Amino acid sequence: MxxxxxxxxxxxxxxxxxxxxxxxxxxxxxxxxxxxxxxQKIFSFGKDEIQSFTVTTPQQIITVERVTNADELKKSPWKITTPTQFLANPASVDYLLMELLKNQSIPSDPHSGIQKLTVSPDKIKDYGLDTVTDKIDIKLKNNTTYQLRLGKKDFQGKSLYAQINSPQPTPKDITVLVISDEILSAMNRSLEDWKLPPETPKVPQQSQTQTQTPNPSATPK
Incomplete structure (x- = not known):
């Protein structure tokens, strides 16, 4: 047709x-x-792009890098290089990276997620970002570096003011982020929590067949 x-x-x-x-x-x-x-993410790059990061808090400075040694890779993909040389706990590292890279919006709450404020440089102290004591420095595999600076909590006490120093030139007006304060829990860990726990030695199983010891007081009938 x-x-x-x-x-x-x-x-x-x-x-x-x-x-x-x-x-x-x-x-x-x-x-x-x-x-x-x-x-709605603090950083938009992927976890696999990260080569190393440094967590700075009032208590300590921890630097974590990717492991390249094949034998060490069998135990952990990350190692601590500062303040000591030690394999890192993958769970502690993953928790921090999850907080840095997760989507912070909640579908049921249209007002949730990361908010951005535009402020003038002379107002930066109002957000606790003039003298920062908590920060994270990140180095990617392509040698690009980023820094996340944490300031005060907001008036509700559930979020943090933060600032990203990226490779792009800083404009006259500064962008301040309002992010989840859950990242503090991921940062404020003791050195022992950052370290890979020691392996628990395997206890050999006892033989199920035991030799029966004759009773010397027993007399044959």
Whole structure:
């Protein structure tokens, strides 16, 4: 059956319109959601891109790097290099990186997630970011470096004011982030908590077959 020329033109236009809707509506919406998800993260790079990081608190400075030694990799992918040389606890490292890279928005709460404030440099002290004692320095595998500086808690006491020093030039107005304070729990760990726990020695199982000791007082009948 042959289609009329007008029918073919209409079919072509319909297919073109469907493609237009997909590109600009469906695909555009997906890309917008991806952008919004990245905006709800402190950092948008991936965990596998991180080469090392340094956690600075009033109590201590801890530097953790990726392990390259094959034998050490069998135990942990991370090692502490400052203030001591020791394999790192993967659970402690993963907890910190999760807080740095997770999406902080809650679907049920439209007001949740990371907020951004634009302030002038002379107002930075109001957020506790003029003299910072808690910070994280991150080095990626491509040698790009980032720094997260933590300031005061907000008026509700559940979030932190923070600032990112990225490779881009700092503008006249400074962007202050309002992030979850859960990152403090991931940072404020003792050195022992950062270390890989020692392996528990295996206790050999006792033989289930035991030799029965004859009773010397027993007399045969």
């Amino acid at each position: 042959k289609f009329q020329r007008s029918t073919l033109i209409l079919m072509t236009l319909a297919l073109g319109l469907a493609g237009f809707v997909y590109v600009f509506e469906i695909r555009g919406k997906t890309q917008q959601e991806e952008i919004q998800a990245k905006q």
